Amino acid sequence: MDSLSSRNHSKYGLQPRLNHDLPTLFAWLQGNGLTYNGERFDRPSNASLLGPEELDNNLAFAQATGRHASQPLTSEELKKLKDSFKDVSPGVSQEALWGAVLDASSSIRSLSWQKLPAEAMAFYRPFHLPPVDQWGIYLLIEPLLNYHNELLRLSQPLRLFSAETLMHLIVFEIFNHEFFHHLVESTATTLELILATQGQPQPVYLRHWHQQANNHFEHPHAPLEEALANAYAYNALGFISRMKVGCKTASVKAYQQAIIEHWHSEPAGYRDAKHYKGGGYIDGGTQLLAQLLDQPSIAEQVPISIIAKHVMPTGFSALMAKPYIPTWLVGSPEQLKIFNQLVPAPNEAYTQLFWPYNTDAIDTYIAKKKEEEKARKAALKAAQTQSKQQTDLWDE
Numbered sequence: 001m002d003s004l005s006s007r008n009h010s011k012y013g014l015q016p017r018l019n020h021d022l023p024t025l026f027a028w029l030q031g032n033g034l035t036y037n038g039e040r041f042d043r044p045s046n047a048s049l050l051g052p053e054e055l056d057n058n059l060a061f062a063q064a065t066g067r068h069a070s071q072p073l074t075s076e077e078l079k080k081l082k083d084s085f086k087d088v089s090p091g092v093s094q095e096a097l098w099g100a101v102l103d104a105s106s107s108i109r110s111l112s113w114q115k116l117p118a119e120a121m122a123f124y125r126p127f128h129l130p131p132v133d134q135w136g137i138y139l140l141i142e143p144l145l146n147y148h149n150e151l152l153r154l155s156q157p158l159r160l161f162s163a164e165t166l167m168h169l170i171v172f173e174i175f176n177h178e179f180f181h182h183l184v185e186s187t188a189t190t191l192e193l194i195l196a197t198q199g200q201p202q203p204v205y206l207r208h209w210h211q212q213a214n215n216h217f218e219h220p221h222a223p224l225e226e227a228l229a230n231a232y233a234y235n236a237l238g239f240i241s242r243m244k245v246g247c248k249t250a251s252v253k254a255y256q257q258a259i260i261e262h263w264h265s266e267p268a269g270y271r272d273a274k275h276y277k278g279g280g281y282i283d284g285g286t287q288l289l290a291q292l293l294d295q296p297s298i299a300e301q302v303p304i305s306i307i308a309k310h311v312m313p314t315g316f317s318a319l320m321a322k323p324y325i326p327t328w329l330v331g332s333p334e335q336l337k338i339f340n341q342l343v344p345a346p347n348e349a350y351t352q353l354f355w356p357y358n359t360d361a362i363d364t365y366i367a368k369k370k371e372e373e374k375a376r377k378a379a380l381k382a383a384q385t386q387s388k389q390q391t392d393l394w395d396e
């Protein structure tokens, strides 16, 4: 655009004075009293839910322990990584994985997993709680490694997961759970902006934060946001399992089944995720929107479910996309080293479940089994049709 037309652009008000970047937004939120400006915001030591009661307490925040930003790899780095793993196959049983494709529930039946809530290993720090240079997703490497160790020990006899593939699945699930908290904050922020234009500014996010911690709405699945975050992570895994059937989709199928069967061991809210998996996310999003608006029964009069289905909180309404949301790995250099050996490309792992291992042989095996199964079913159907035709003939 040349300078003359650019001048005209702003002269006629086509270019808003306030920019659409996040620093402008954060300053506006703070300037309008929509943020919590307490001294501290800390993670509770018992890994329970973050709530207002945790503010201003005496716990140390992650910042001091050294946090490492997780960035996407360049295409060159990714290529190099794939190259270095081109002869490394994940140590899993192709027969066990095929069993999971056939019947995921039976394949994990003997697993007794004390599933922990995502917040035992990670948390989301909202930008409504300044200082804003600390907002984002924090993945706590030590608890992640401990949890992984325990689940690996329990699941080893199933031969469905290797140490590496299991950590990829765990970190994908945990990140996506935390990302949902960002979707909720993005949605609350959108509502705050819209309400402000109507001369009725409301602290939508902070109000929600307090109401949720006090179970203000007495929702049967409170805290609803945690149930929805768990369902979101489950559904995100579901998108992966729609890819061509092979090693990864089979691993995802088994892991998803294990999640469903072990949600019950998680705290209130988290354990109610089953109501909101698959298409249930629309009902859940509608209830959450109604809570954010402080109108819990508004969906009876206004079809806000249309917003929940198409606008927010859906993945597209996030203010920051998954690979670019500030994400911090928190741990000692030794812990980070172990984690990186398990997950060589963390950002790609938690956003797309990318892993660099060569799964060609397992993929081919599963595809072949799938063809055989298809042929077996077709033959069975043909035989049934033929026997039915013969019965019909005899009846005539």
Ligand SMILES: [Zn+2]
Binding pocket: 118, 119, 177, 178, 181, 225, 226, 229
């Ligand atoms: Zn959560």
